Amino acid sequence: MRVAKRLEEVGFSDIVQIRNKVMELRAAGKPVHAFHGGEPFFETPETIKYAVLKALAENRTRYAPSSGIDPLRRAIARKLQTQNRMDAGVEDVIVTAGGAHALYAAFQTVLDPGDDMLLFSPYWTPIRDMVTMAQARPVMVPTATARRNGLTTALEHYSTPATRAIYYNTPQNPSGVVFSRREAEEVAAFAIRRDLVVIADEAYEDLVYEGEHVSIASLPGMAERTITGYTLSKTYAMTGWRCGYAVAKEPFMSGLRKMVLYSTNGVSTPTQWAALEAMATPHSAIEARREEYRERRNKLVQGLNELGLECELPPGAFYAFPAVRKIHKDSRRVAEMLLEKAHVATIPGVVFGAQGEGHVRFSYSVSPETIDAGLEALRKVLG
Numbered sequence: 001m002r003v004a005k006r007l008e009e010v011g012f013s014d015i016v017q018i019r020n021k022v023m024e025l026r027a028a029g030k031p032v033h034a035f036h037g038g039e040p041f042f043e044t045p046e047t048i049k050y051a052v053l054k055a056l057a058e059n060r061t062r063y064a065p066s067s068g069i070d071p072l073r074r075a076i077a078r079k080l081q082t083q084n085r086m087d088a089g090v091e092d093v094i095v096t097a098g099g100a101h102a103l104y105a106a107f108q109t110v111l112d113p114g115d116d117m118l119l120f121s122p123y124w125t126p127i128r129d130m131v132t133m134a135q136a137r138p139v140m141v142p143t144a145t146a147r148r149n150g151l152t153t154a155l156e157h158y159s160t161p162a163t164r165a166i167y168y169n170t171p172q173n174p175s176g177v178v179f180s181r182r183e184a185e186e187v188a189a190f191a192i193r194r195d196l197v198v199i200a201d202e203a204y205e206d207l208v209y210e211g212e213h214v215s216i217a218s219l220p221g222m223a224e225r226t227i228t229g230y231t232l233s234k235t236y237a238m239t240g241w242r243c244g245y246a247v248a249k250e251p252f253m254s255g256l257r258k259m260v261l262y263s264t265n266g267v268s269t270p271t272q273w274a275a276l277e278a279m280a281t282p283h284s285a286i287e288a289r290r291e292e293y294r295e296r297r298n299k300l301v302q303g304l305n306e307l308g309l310e311c312e313l314p315p316g317a318f319y320a321f322p323a324v325r326k327i328h329k330d331s332r333r334v335a336e337m338l339l340e341k342a343h344v345a346t347i348p349g350v351v352f353g354a355q356g357e358g359h360v361r362f363s364y365s366v367s368p369e370t371i372d373a374g375l376e377a378l379r380k381v382l383g
Contacts (some may be wrong), residue, residue: 010129016109018306022247022345030379036345036364038173038279039088040237040318042289043294049238051277055270056271066255066266068095068245068308075279076245084205087223088247094256095272097264099203099231102246105263106199106227111136111254115164118155120146122321122352122359124173124201125206136164142355143177151186159194162233166191168216169201169209174352174361176314181214188219197252200228206235209294224249225248227256234318235286236278243267243275293318296364297372303375305380318365321349325358327382335360342377 015036022032054063055283067073073093082089095104099261104125113119119127121140131138139158146154155166160258168187170179179187198216206212217226230245246256260266297314304311304322311322324334331348337346338360364371 006133006135009132013125014332015050015125015347016346016349018345019341020286025339025343030065031343032339033237033342033344033370033377035364035366035370037363037365037375039239040289040364041233041367042237042291044052044237044284045278045281047281047344048274049239050333052270055273060269060273062269062271064266064269066261068267069269069272069276071273072276073245074280075276076247079170079279080247084202085218086215086228086247087218092247092249092253093245094247094253094260095267095275096229096241096260097244097267098233098242099198099201100126101231101242101260102229102231103127103199103243104133105256105259106229106246106248106252107131107134107136108259109252110165110197110199110227111166114162116160117164118158118163118166119171119353120172121354122172122174122349122356123167124169125351127167127201128353129171131167134327137162139163140212140353140355143172143175144355147183151183152190154371155187156192163194163196163328165197167201168198168277169203170213171314171316173182173204173317173357174319174347174349174356176317176319178208178211178213180211180314184216185219188192188216192221194267196227198222200226202228203231203234204317205230207290207293207318208315208316209290209297213316227252232278234240235289236281238275238278240275242270243271291297296366297367299368300362300371300375303371303378305377307378309363309382316342317344318363320362320364321356323358324349324360324364329358331357331360338378338381342374342381344374344377 076093080086081127111134116137119138120143128138227248233239309322327334331350344361348361
């Protein structure tokens, strides 16, 4: 007896193992300064929670169209047009079970066995396995080198005759890198010239502190060759609600619809009505949260640099990615040491790809008190 062969090269996330260790320490009564998570620091807003209660009270609990309820898709299309400057109508939007589901469906829609996919590295940990599950080959493009030497040069160097698509994430997890408009134009020009598909991940679109967020699908000639995935998790603190969406033109939208239909058959109906309420959140509220993140970012990065852990100020997302080779060359060993000796939970950089080695990821989506306590614990250990 065996599982499908395509799963043999697909593993489980190291992050899950770290979470388990954190739970073990807490169960033993030991305090943990938790910088390992990827969730907003605030709770789901009350208006969103009341919206799901209202949906339940009104018996909006039956099957919804697998592509999503019409009012939500219309609200998303309006947001894409105004905020992302994308040429997107209701027919170009599909609701998914979170941003990860949107990306999974996109990879399955685009990639065939034997295809190559260019992947800027370091990258969000599930991406490599999602590509592998589509029986395609992820090809790592070092982000730092690419930005230093030019994205076009790097993409040309790593592309092969089998290259089918580019995974394009901005702002990036784990580094917080935000690709500039010029860089987006470089990637777009390369994709058009090589007739490639771009799968864009814009989970952290509302968390850009310096520069601007540019949706690559908004650039000339890109709407028809881009699938963009979004999530409500980060902006609206709806991680556990599992609601996101994808935007694409045909023929990719038909592929996405098939993937959603035969995987989840859509998203929970009450959740979609809550998502509709989330889409109505005033921009002022989103901007206020962003400023709170900015303050946490500045506090953590300043503290890490004072400890000798060299860390650039990340322009986006809610992660810091300091260099830790002064502690040990193996980032897994560093993460273990910090957890064992300082009870500071981080993620080893190598789990985000070979280009992440020598770093660990801290999330600053925690309270200012947690940042202060964590830095003090590190100070006692690192001196």
